[in-house]
Amino acid sequence: MAGVFTVLLFAWLLIGVIAGGQRHYYQNLPDNCASTGTIAVTIIAGPLNYLGMHPSIANCDVNIPQPSP
Numbered sequence: 001m002a003g004v005f006t007v008l009l010f011a012w013l014l015i016g017v018i019a020g021g022q023r024h025y026y027q028n029l030p031d032n033c034a035s036t037g038t039i040a041v042t043i044i045a046g047p048l049n050y051l052g053m054h055p056s057i058a059n060c061d062v063n064i065p066q067p068s069p
Contacts, residue, residue: 016043019050033060 020026020042030036037057045055 012046013043016046016049019043019045033062034058 020039023042025035025039025042030039034057037060038055041055041057042049045053049055
């Protein structure tokens, strides 16, 4: 049963990778975390991309810790 689940998961993610390629997400390296997030959610969405879902991350704020004075 685990083998079937692994194959289905691999196929799901592969379809997401193909969808990202069709949207030209891999042409340039992502320049911010929103671009990286959009690529990640597109891959995770897998076949849902072809059912009208167009996942994207609009903005992304990462808190970078500042050194203490």
